[in-house]
Amino acid sequence: MLKNYLKNLNEAYQRGDAREESYYEHLANLIKQYAENKNINKIDVTILPKKTEAGNPDFRVWDGKNHITGYIEAKAPSVSNLDYIETTEQLQRYLSTFPNVILTNFYEFRLYRNGEMIAQATIGRPFIAQKLKAIPPLENIQEFENLLEIFFSFSLPKVQNAHSLAVELAKRTRFLRDEVISVEIEEKEKTEGHKALIGFYDAFKKYLIGTLTKKQFADLYSQTITYGLFAARIRAQADNNDFSRKIAFDYIPHTIGILRDIFRFISFEELPKSLAVIVDDIAEILHYADVKNILHQYYKSGRGSDPIVHFYETFLENYDPEVRERRGVYYTPESVVRYIVRSVHELLKIRFGLPDGLASYDVKLLDPAGGTLTFPAEAIRKAAEEYINKYGEGALSRWIKNHILENFYAFELMMAPYAIGHLKIGLILEELGYKMSEDERFKYYLTNTLEMEEIGMTNIPGLSSLSEESHLAKEVKEKQPILVIIGNPPYSGISANINKWTEHLLKDDIDGCQSYYKVDDKPLGEKNPKWLQDDYVKFLRFAQWKIQKSGFGIVGMITNHSYLDNPTFRGMRQSLMKTFDEIYILNLHGNSLKKETAPDGSKDENVFDIRQGVAIIIMVKLSQ
Template identity: 25%
Template sequence: MAKLVETFGARWKLRPRLHPEYSLPEARVRPDYAVETSGRITGFLELKAPGHDVTPDGFTKRDREQWELMRRLPNVLYSNGHTWCLYRGGSRPLRTVRLEGDLYRSGSRLRISAADGGAFRDLLREFLGWQPRRITTVGQLVSSIAPLCQYLREEVLEQLALERRTPDGTRSRRLVPKPFTALAHHWSKVLFPSTDGQDPDHLFADRYTQTIAFALLLARIENVPLADRNFVDVAHELKAENTVMGRALQLLTETVDAEFARRIDTLVQVIDAVDWEAIRARTPDAHVHLYEDFLQEYDRDLRKRSGTYYTPPRLVKEMVRFTDAVLRTRLGCVEGFADEQVTIVDPAMGTGTFLSEIIDRVAEERSRRGEGFRGEAVEQLAGRLIGFERQMAAYAVAQMRITQTLRKQVTDTQLGDLRLHLADTLADPYERATLFTFLPDGDPLVENTRKADWIKREQKVTVMISNPPDRERAEGEGGQRRFRSVILVG
């Protein structure tokens, strides 16, 4: 059956290659083959024994568990030799073709049923020719990448399980590489600490997946090309404007072998099809709901556990206005947030809502003196704005959002001029630096954490403003949302 797919593809000069996927005991995810066409992964092929049902209605328990993950892929072909079903992210096949004859004896006489005509050829051509559709709305973006992230998370978990089953050395005493085990060990201490009793493997797999997805999305929004490129080059270009995210992408992919890179390839292709300008043209504030909507689709339980709910713009505006008034009337900072002695920290930055609003308010206030004062005001404010966020994906969205805010204000101020840190606000600033023994001095992630720790130890702060995650309130999924907002001024 696999040979049949390759033969048809070769006739159409698509140069198909079928990469057999190794299996794990009790593995739930991997299809039999990843199908590469013209140098890119275009789909996945799952083969069943003759007579075995290839539709969800007839799956056994084990097959159904696999199907619940495989159906999230955008292009999957199931076959038992006689029946071929093409799935495109749904529970019902897009196309179904049945062959007539005995699989073992018919040979070249195996044929398509009269009712299906030339449908088999069309099915294979459609399968091998898959390309992601252009993404022009937030809804399309979320519904496209969230299922792929669910699938990739399971792949990481299975990779960790495989490495744990592999002996540390062979008879020749040569060590067997275990890249994901090493990453999980280091990153659980540095950026992905578990503070609420979650399974460390699941936590790492989740954070790994979100980091890859949102780093690639950030690169796409910054017009870094993704198609037919390796992760090293993408990460290098991303670091030019987004140092921490670029370095994180580099670290999480530099030890990935070609086999696992193929598993990320479909996600890369889908994100490369994102037209962010078209999304913003339809939804100017697309950043506002992006991460919340993603979590709702990707993992609702995670959303509830993390208390990830956006703060309504009206509440943000009022909190910023009120704080600005307190600065002016109670603390002698006559220009409010624009006063040069005011340093502002958002300790749970999320997607950058408060910092963006403060930038807009300061620019608007100064524009009353003349439009030319906007850029100058933002430039003076930038170094006094500090944000901490420990969720990598939210941090990436904050960078997207604040970058857009700066561009809107027509200023020379760059994202790097603000002090935005990927860090846990509650982490001990006297201990964290000792956890970077696997990274060299000067590494962007080392510097990111050292600067965050210095701020926590030494920085004089005038305003702390935030709406931190409230897990208790989030348990009800925010039907009647209450907000545990924080404003500390002094």
């Protein structure tokens, strides 16, 4: 086996073709022959396309269906210094993403497990073929066979908790974003695979996020694939089914049209091979994930840790901390969420004459920065608790159908939390004994809360859901009266949301809400009022505007606390005081930028892992 391999390498070299691709088929045949000799069934060695020095490794070794053994990165036989190759950015990306990798120059083989070299074997000296024009003597046969035995023995460990799963998925999603999708959509060749990806990019840019760049699309699309697979895996696990990219579509809810559009392509179309490889790898991680145990944590945690939320935050930390910071995405502590929801619940009873609080059919609730739906989830729990205590569980399903699924809304711009938020609400309702039918959904819409322009109907096949989602969201933004607005809006001093409507919203008197840029009917007069462009200010303004339009209601949010005493915000403070009858503020401090300290002089801890101080604000506008 090995003698023939070295002979074939020598013949290829003597033909004068020194390109590494010239040796690919010989290595692929060697791997297949070894597997056959060892009775390792169903092994396929796929040579992967590589558009750039990034992209995928050169070979994938798998069973041709679901199980991936590992990857092989090959360099030309003339590359003798694999120590140097080991340090390159390209190989480090592979080693940090894929747990079972062989690096070779066709004569020397190095096996890496989770980034660490664990075996090495040199079966011949390439300089003998290159300088002496002869077949190198065969050596280190046992070491080579041991290396391949270890390579083929690899099996992905079953992931036992949400944290570990988030880390593994983050590595692969980052690779998918940077090395695959970014490259594919930049390609000038218009193969069917490229056309499909570019079509998705054009549709998202035209019909959802007008300022979307190709880099941002690669980020959005990569996360969509991963979280769509995650949601599909949990549904497949409930049916005790195996899992792969090919069957994921069957487990995407019919009512989440955008995800189904994307997975129609992922599951059924002929993907660019570079894309198929990494998506299959993500699917296999999920196939071996102990999702039952992760769900068990979720169901049994009660008031404890929410692994769905921790999963998302851990994912972002490992995937791209800059995305998290840019979007101002931080997990809201459960104690803060419960405090805000409980306060709103009691105020509905006391100030609005609704004895059932959040459980009342009169309550229309919106979270304009939904994230993983932490706030709506807690509101559902509180409302269900109230309903069950008063009316029992006999009509609970009807109440969920006619109240929760009809009157609770949320918006989100980022696709990852959108997918996982839908999953979370489905789990909560199942915990309450309600399983949504195929034609039901929670009214959680993929939209930019701070963008009012409606998307027109798309003529791109299979993507009508984008315009449908936009239309449904705009109906809520403009026409649906809302009684309760809760949430944790993003904090971003350098706002990513600057458009004509937000400028109008902040700077003009709108529907009876005084502009934030004037005080006592006079211009604010600030030389640099840039802090009024912070996203949290815009979300508070949006909430103020919605309640003003409704005529009465409650806003409960946790935000940056700079608006409480900074002179730049005096117009904002006056505007809020004019709109609302009661304003309750709980300043949680924690501002390390101001070097705030606790009353005893100790460090003032922030409830978030950020330096900016925060405050809870609850505002009540009573009906006139």
